[in-house]
Amino acid sequence: MTNLTIVFHSRSGNVHQLVERAALTAREAGAEVRVRKAAELPDPMVLDKPAYAALADATAEVPNADLDDLVWADAIMIGTPVHYGLPAPQILNFIDHTGPVAIPGKLMNKAVSAFASGSMPHAGQQAAILALHNAFCHWGAVIVPNGSAAAVLHRPGNGAPYGTGTISRHEATSVTEDNFAAIEYQTLRTLQIAGAIERGLKPEPKITMVSDERLRTFGLDV
Numbered sequence: 001m002t003n004l005t006i007v008f009h010s011r012s013g014n015v016h017q018l019v020e021r022a023a024l025t026a027r028e029a030g031a032e033v034r035v036r037k038a039a040e041l042p043d044p045m046v047l048d049k050p051a052y053a054a055l056a057d058a059t060a061e062v063p064n065a066d067l068d069d070l071v072w073a074d075a076i077m078i079g080t081p082v083h084y085g086l087p088a089p090q091i092l093n094f095i096d097h098t099g100p101v102a103i104p105g106k107l108m109n110k111a112v113s114a115f116a117s118g119s120m121p122h123a124g125q126q127a128a129i130l131a132l133h134n135a136f137c138h139w140g141a142v143i144v145p146n147g148s149a150a151a152v153l154h155r156p157g158n159g160a161p162y163g164t165g166t167i168s169r170h171e172a173t174s175v176t177e178d179n180f181a182a183i184e185y186q187t188l189r190t191l192q193i194a195g196a197i198e199r200g201l202k203p204e205p206k207i208t209m210v211s212d213e214r215l216r217t218f219g220l221d222v
C-alpha cells in the first residue's frame, strides 16, 4: 500500500477542498493517507475573516505537519494559496525546516506533486507550483506534473501542465467540478508514479495499483 502525505495551507477553503478530494481519491484507490496542515504563523494576513474562522473550526482536528509525515510517505502532495506569485509563507516555513530529513537524503525518490489556488486567472498559480518544484529538486524527490494529455485538463479553468490550479475570485470554497477532476487525476498519477518508483527500487515493493484503465477515465488517450 502506498503512503501519501498531503501538506497544505488554506485560508478561505479552496485549497482545503482540493486536499479533501485528493485524500478521498487516494483512499478509494487503496492508499494510506495523512492530511496535515502547515503550522500557522504569528499574525497571518487574512482577507476573509469569517471564512478563515470557519476553516479553522473545520480543520481543528487536522494535525500540523512534521518531518516524520514526509519520511513516512512514498508520495507527497503540497497544496497552497498563491501569495504574490509565491506559495503561502506557512508552506515555505514548513519547507525551510525540512533540512534534518532533506540533507541526509530521506526525501529522495519520493513522488511529489504540487497544486495551488489563486484569486485570479494567470495570477501566479503556476509560478507558485514551480516555486515548490525548486524545493523538491533540493529534496532529490521525483516531481510529478499533470502534463497535458488528459482530457480533463483541457476543461475551462484547468490547463496548467504543472499541477492543478483554481481561480477563486476571492470566493471561499469555490472549487469547480473541472478543478476537482484535475486534482483527482493529479492524485492518481502521483500514486502511479510512486508505485513505479517503489517497484523499481525496493526489493519487496508495497504499492497501491493505479491502472492505466483508471487513468483513461480522465480522457487520457494513451
Ligand SMILES: Cc1cc2nc3c(=O)[nH]c(=O)nc-3n(C[C@H](O)[C@H](O)[C@H](O)COP(=O)(O)O)c2cc1C
Residues within 6 Å of the ligand: 009, 010, 011, 012, 013, 014, 015, 016, 045, 046, 047, 080, 081, 082, 083, 084, 085, 086, 117, 118, 119, 120, 121, 123, 124, 125, 167, 168, 169, 170, 171, 172, 173
Ligand atoms: C497576502 C495574499 C497575497 C495574495 N496574492 C495572490 C496572488 O499573487 N495571486 C492570486 O491569484 N491570488 C492571490 N491571493 C489570493 C489567494 O491566493 C486566493 O484567494 C486563494 O484562492 C486562497 O486560497 P484558500 O481559499 O485556500 O485560502 C493572495 C491572498 C493573500 C492573503
